[in-house]
Amino acid sequence: MSSLGKGMKNGILTDESIEGAILILDDFIRTSQQYHSENIIITGTSASREAKNISQISNWLLNEHELKYHN
Numbered sequence: 001m002s003s004l005g006k007g008m009k010n011g012i013l014t015d016e017s018i019e020g021a022i023l024i025l026d027d028f029i030r031t032s033q034q035y036h037s038e039n040i041i042i043t044g045t046s047a048s049r050e051a052k053n054i055s056q057i058s059n060w061l062l063n064e065h066e067l068k069y070h071n
Contacts, residue, residue, distance in 0.1 A: 005047025013051045022060055029065050043070050 002021040007014040025042065032040050042061060048054050049071045058069035 004045065004051075008047060008051065011050055011052040013047070013053050013056075018053075018056050021057055025057075025061065026064070029067070040065075040067055041070060042067055 002017065002024050004013060004017050004021050006017055008017070029040060044054070048057070048069075054069070054071070061067045061069050
């Protein structure tokens with residue numbers, strides 16, 4: 001679990017939270033691909049929906065794994 005919203009102030013996720021979430025997502029996605037998963041759907045909690053800088057994660061998902069974030 002990444003605790004994405006931990007330390008969020010004024011709708012801004014901390015760099016540490018973003019980096020932690022990306023590490024977890026990357027591991028999950030790579031493991032899923034090893035098992036030939038056909039569909040990987042990424043959704044978030046209220047912290048990600050409220051975050052003004054969630055684009056840092058959604059852009060990473062799109063650029064690195066060609067996946068869209070669904071909020």
